[in-house]
Amino acid sequence: MNIVGVLFTILYLYASVSSHNQENEIPSSNQDFIKELNQENIYFLETFNNKDTFSSVWIKSQALKATGDGGTLKYDGDWILEEAVKDALPNDIGLTFKEKAKHRAIASKLSKEFIFRDKPFILQYEVLHQDGQECGGAYMKLISKQRPVKALSDFNDKTPYTIMFGPDKCPVSKLHFIFRHKNPLNGSFEEKHCKPLKHKIDESFTDFKPHLFKLVIKPDNTFSIYVDHKLVNDGSLLIDFTPPVNPPSEIDDPSDKKPSDWDDREKINDPSARKPEDWNETAPYQILDPNAVKPDDWLEDEAINIRDPSAEKPDDWDNEMDGEWEAPLVPNPACEEVSGCGPWSPPLINNPEYKGKWVPPLIDNPNYKGVWTPRKIPNPDYFEDKNPFQMSSIDALGFELWSISAKIMFDNVLITDDEAIAKKFAALTFDRKILNIEKSADTLLNQFIAFTNQYPWLWALYVVILLIPVTLIVVCCFWTTKDTDAEHKKDDDKPQSSVDSSNQPSPVTQESTQTNSKEENPSIEIQEPEKPEPPVTNDDETHEPTVISDDDDDDDDDDDDYSHELIVSADYDDGSESYLTYADDKEKEESHEKEKSHDETEGDQETVLKQRKSKPSKNN
Structure with missing residues (x-):
């Protein structure tokens, strides 16, 4: 067994060393990442690891938010850079806040404008709810280039955006994907909301782990949404949004009215039916049971409740202030062993003569014309946009939030048009975090299994190692039993009067x-x-x-x-x-x-x- 322990220890140490050698620290600046990626395909990249440049890249809003009652609120919530509370990697910092129930807004310019033309749009970023989430959002707004106020210090809830994407909970868990579509006829914008998710994401608000949210929109008007590399929703911009991108070609004529003689009743009362003469509409639904008899032990002279004889008036009771003191009522002990106390009355039963109000039976309406609908007319606002992917270009992004829960952390924001870059960036950041968390939470057994799965041939080695002591134990037990049985058999063959050879x-x-x-x-x-x-x-x-x-x-x-x-x-x-x-x-x-x-x-x-x-x- 010592050999088995030594072998397992060696394998575990080897696994630990291998894992340590594969783990690298997070680079301290965005440029270190860009060197590993093709920067021509990157429109925005932020790891929040450089505190020195943060204030010049990210602009806190100084705007006022209008309220429903005509007042205004300040975006005075804090924004700070710090490491995660637990399982943080070296040099890994994120954007977070500590003040609860505050309005806050912050924005940053893209490295270059993204034009929705012929390349896919890919956005991904991490969200970590370190204290869970009671009510609040963690979504991001991609700010439209065409906006009346260019200064990011004026970023507020009314600032035009092209896409809003990210998690939200209050109280229902959601993953927003909203895009503002421009009407080609009048130039107005209308929000289009994506259909509900195919899979729930409630766990992302409660498991205290970082989660990677990714949105992919392609020039063929299809979209895909991923959470932690898993597809949670997909579809088409043309048919999977409410209201639909393209309005109907025909609408109901608002001037059309239902004719006065239009009968849309499918059933009517039979006009020939007559109420039966013996039908008593006044009979009550329930009556007193005429067959009921008062129990012999029923005490009509006893009250159901009596004054508590053991109660005493409180010392601080003031009759002038509190009124005349009376002992509280308690159940009468004399009624506990009998059928009841107080006035007796028969119980209620359903009245066999009850029939209720008479109504004539229903028959088919001979004048029924069906359900009336107004006539259709051509939609004067009809248009057909066959390529809603061509949205308004974006040149900035920002967070405009309110949250009861604090310590929501954002990290590793990326906008690109190359899915390979997005996957590589996730491997350099998010995947390392998850690996570090799993390694910290894993037991020795789980780490051992994970390492063995990387080298499947080790399973065969484990089987051989375990079979050695098992085989030895079985052999020893078998031969010991066999020798004992042989000795017993030898003794049984001797006459009962025989003695041992030693005697x-x-x-x-x-x-x-x-x-x-x-x-x-x-x-x-x-x-x-x-x-x-x-x-x-x-x-x-x-x-x-x-x-x-x-x-x-x-x-x-x-x-x-x-x-x-x-x-x-x-x-x-x-x-x-x-x-x-x-x-x-x-x-x-x-x-x-x-x-x-x-x-x-x-x-x-x-x-x-x-x-x-x-x-x-x-x-x-």
Whole structure:
């Protein structure tokens, strides 16, 4: 297992080093980015990383905002540059504010004017709701070049814009895409609002992570909206906006009126129907139940509520100021165990005689002419704009916002006509942020999995590494079980009266027993556990049975106090009997003493055995 741990540690360290080597710091100026990108296709780029040039590039509004009641408000909300509260990359700064519920506006000139002609328009920027969002916007306005007031210090809510794009919540979450379309007949502008999103973006307001909002409009009048590189909406400028770009060719004639004899009632009351004579319109909907009976335990003389007898008038009660004091009402305890108290009345039930007001049945209207609609006339304001992509050119952009929540951060704004540049810029900025956040939030296991997914062959290595200890454990357990089963089987094959090899008889006794067995072939009888009486010979000699013991202690003997005895009785032809007794545990000391005595008198025992053989048999 130590080998497995070492290998995993090495792989993790390698993954950490590899990730660190791939991570680069965010460049400190916009020019560092432009060097890596084709600046001919860039109309605006801002990373907010250069505090020294910020005040000269971004102009805070000094204008006044008109209110509905005829008053004005100042755009006095703060704008500051600082790092994100958490998971900020080195040298990465964003535009944010700290004051809540303030009107604020700020704008900046584009590097060059964008003309909607034959190149796609691509806008992307990051938004980070560091404190979430209760109510407020984080959208951007692309300011039209043709405007009455050119100074960005006068930027306000009435400043003409070409496109408004970005997130908003109050209280519903939205992602605005509005463009102002110019009427080719009279030159007036009208806002066109994009259809609702296909996917919700609520999480972008609550997860405290930066999100990349991207808008792509192409010369073929199609558009695409992305959030964090994922498509959330797309369609056509011609058909997916409200009101539509092109008005209808015909409209209702405003002078047309519905004729007085026009009957648009599809159904009418049957004029021939008559109310039945037994129809009672005055019968009530509900009546008192005539079958109800007052319960026997109903206490009519008891009040449902009584004055609380335990209540006391407060010490500070002033009768002149507060009036006469009365104890509060509490439920009458006498009513708790009965059906009810107070005056009894039968319950209400539905009246079986009720029919309600009579109305005649409906029939088809014979004079029905259908739904009336005014006639159509040619629309005097009709026009057909086949290329709404050709919007008013833009030369500036800005944020004109109000928000209850603070610390909304904007970063890495880009306007280009090349999608490859937009993707590369996102890879240099937004993608690095997300990678850094994921790395900071990841557990060791998640980092390990992510690194392994980059090198799939490591999965096979992990399997091999894990199989080694598993295989060893299985083999060890299998062989241990097999050896144990074999030992049990060996013990089961032995006779119940047999003893361990370590408890065999002494050589002298064993030899004597074998000799007698060969000569006389006596019958062997095993008796357990009772110990027989010692045999008596014809000479009235009493012979002690031979006790065989082993000096070695058996494991079974240590675990159990049960004393085993093996008594072997042999009947000889001459009528004599021989006994072989094995005892352990409780008789072990006695066995040792007898064995010692037996060894000393080996010759005498052989003589005794021969004498037994010479005795006449009982059968004789």
